[in-house]
Amino acid sequence: MTRTLWDSSVGKKTIMAVSGLIMLLYLVVHMIGNLKIFFGSGEFNHYAHWLRTMGEPFLHYEWALWIVRVVLVAAVVLHAVSAYQLSRRDIRARPAKYVHKKPRAGYATRTMRWGGIILALFIVWHILDLTTGTVHSGGFQSGHPYQNVIDTFSTWYGNLIYIVAMLALGLHVQHGFWSAAQTLGAGRATRERVLRTIANVLALVLTVGFISVPVAVMTGVVS
Amino acid sequence: MKLTLRVWRQKNADAPGAMSTYEVDGISQDMSFLEMLDTLNEELILAGDDPVAFDHDCREGICGACSLVINGDAHGPERTTTCQLHMRSFEDGDTIDIEPWRASAFPVVKDLVVDRSAFDRIIQAGGYISAPTGTAPEAHATPVPKPDADFAFEHAECIGCGACVAACPNGSAMLFTSAKINHLNVLPQGAPERETRVLDMVGQMDSEGFGGCTLTGECATACPKGIPLPSISAMNKEWLRATRKVRR
Numbered sequence: 001m002t003r004t005l006w007d008s009s010v011g012k013k014t015i016m017a018v019s020g021l022i023m024l025l026y027l028v029v030h031m032i033g034n035l036k037i038f039f040g041s042g043e044f045n046h047y048a049h050w051l052r053t054m055g056e057p058f059l060h061y062e063w064a065l066w067i068v069r070v071v072l073v074a075a076v077v078l079h080a081v082s083a084y085q086l087s088r089r090d091i092r093a094r095p096a097k098y099v100h101k102k103p104r105a106g107y108a109t110r111t112m113r114w115g116g117i118i119l120a121l122f123i124v125w126h127i128l129d130l131t132t133g134t135v136h137s138g139g140f141q142s143g144h145p146y147q148n149v150i151d152t153f154s155t156w157y158g159n160l161i162y163i164v165a166m167l168a169l170g171l172h173v174q175h176g177f178w179s180a181a182q183t184l185g186a187g188r189a190t191r192e193r194v195l196r197t198i199a200n201v202l203a204l205v206l207t208v209g210f211i212s213v214p215v216a217v218m219t220g221v222v223s
Numbered sequence: 224m225k226l227t228l229r230v231w232r233q234k235n236a237d238a239p240g241a242m243s244t245y246e247v248d249g250i251s252q253d254m255s256f257l258e259m260l261d262t263l264n265e266e267l268i269l270a271g272d273d274p275v276a277f278d279h280d281c282r283e284g285i286c287g288a289c290s291l292v293i294n295g296d297a298h299g300p301e302r303t304t305t306c307q308l309h310m311r312s313f314e315d316g317d318t319i320d321i322e323p324w325r326a327s328a329f330p331v332v333k334d335l336v337v338d339r340s341a342f343d344r345i346i347q348a349g350g351y352i353s354a355p356t357g358t359a360p361e362a363h364a365t366p367v368p369k370p371d372a373d374f375a376f377e378h379a380e381c382i383g384c385g386a387c388v389a390a391c392p393n394g395s396a397m398l399f400t401s402a403k404i405n406h407l408n409v410l411p412q413g414a415p416e417r418e419t420r421v422l423d424m425v426g427q428m429d430s431e432g433f434g435g436c437t438l439t440g441e442c443a444t445a446c447p448k449g450i451p452l453p454s455i456s457a458m459n460k461e462w463l464r465a466t467r468k469v470r471r
């Protein structure tokens with residue numbers, strides 16, 4: 001069955017849909033966690049610390065976090081590899097373009113591939129910036145996420161990269177969630193409106209939620 | 224009506240093709256698009272030129288033989304087949320671009336004619352039912368619930384024209400394949416091969432070199448028979464079910 005999934009275009013889309021939904025679920029949790037920054041450094045840092053002690057005493061320190069990380073890395077890799085292979089197939093299936101060109105499909109639909117690449121690059125930067133601190137501006141202090149977040153969003157490029165990526169995320173989720181539902185066989189004429197609405201709401205809430213943090217730092221609401 | 228046509232001309236599968244420009248005059252609004260092309264071909268033949276090759280058969284919108292991408296739209300601006308498209312959908316003095324279906328699984332044979340036998344092979348992979356032959360069975364022997372009958376009919380409308388593939392930016396045959404699978408899989412007559420049908424037809428579709436579905440919805444917009452986009456989702460559901468249930 002694994003072979004059937006991986007070898008079929010429909011199966012590979014299923015893998016994309018499931019891995020995408022896993023990442024989407026993570027993003028909702030991540031976004032809600034981020035909003036804690038509005039309650040001050042104490043609460044935000046405490047929450048960040050709890051992420052490491054989560055599951056104790058059953059789990060050792062940071063185990064839960066590492067489990068989440070492993071699942072996410074698996075999801076990202078499966079999603080990206082499937083996307084790459086499916087895209088190659090799609091491009092090969094339609095080598096000749098029409099002479100008479102027409103604007104096609106919505107913006108979100110047309111930008112799935114580039115948007116995905118932007119998001120992949122963003123994830124690399126985001127981890128190097130706020131998890132490892134490798135490319136962090138102004139002295140990364142592990143264990144002080146509140147200060148680190150403010151440092152990042154005190155630079156123009158930090159804000160720019162983040163906001164562009166979150167807009168790309170919104171577009172990706174808008175088409176991605178709805179597509180995942182279709183791929184997993186949940187699409188039905190009578191459900192069309194509901195699925196579209198959930199996709200739009202998810203996209204909007206995630207984008208606004210994530211962008212609210214840099215905007216708050218820029219405007220001094222969080223400092 | 225006087226029209227300028229820009230038509231894809233290609234001698235054979237291996238020759239390079241290009242758009243050629245022709246002027247046609249005296250076109251009536253009541254002509255079908257294919258009759259307009261017939262007019263052009265008559266003039267070309269009289270002038271000793273090679274007529275434009277294009278596919279057609281019933282000219283009634285039921286066989287699926289006609290094709291043509293007209294001004295970038297598969298089957299042109301109306302939601303119907305090219306043979307049922309009339310010149311009243313165009314204005315006097317228009318320039319009309321006419322191209323063949325474009326997909327690597329549909330290679331150009333000549334001019335506007337493409338080879339759609341990939342569709343036949345998808346059908347051969349499972350687009351049939353196994354039934355004992357002989358006298359027709361009693362019609363009421365196999366009851367079909369009304370919603371299922373409606374669903375089957377909706378999908379049985381597919382005429383296999385390939386407009387869905389032509390319109391899809393990925394050259395995907397998902398709408399066609401889903402129409403065929405949904406049509407048979409929902410009926411009791413199709414039940415014995417329910418799992419193998421969807422697995423084999425999707426497998427054949429993949430090996431013919433059609434692209435995958437990215438849910439752009441272009442296929443359902445182009446389909447002259449109104450096969451809806453959620454049909455693809457219904458096929459995916461059948462496929463996922465079959466991977467769990469199939470007994471080979």
Ligand code: SF4
Pocket residue numbers: 380381382383384385386387388398399402442445446447448449450
């Ligand atoms: S699904 Fe529609 S567009 Fe595609 S082959 Fe069938 S009738 Fe033609």
Ligand code: FES
Pocket residue numbers: 278279280281282283284285286287288289304305306307
């Ligand atoms: S010629 Fe038969 S459908 Fe157009």
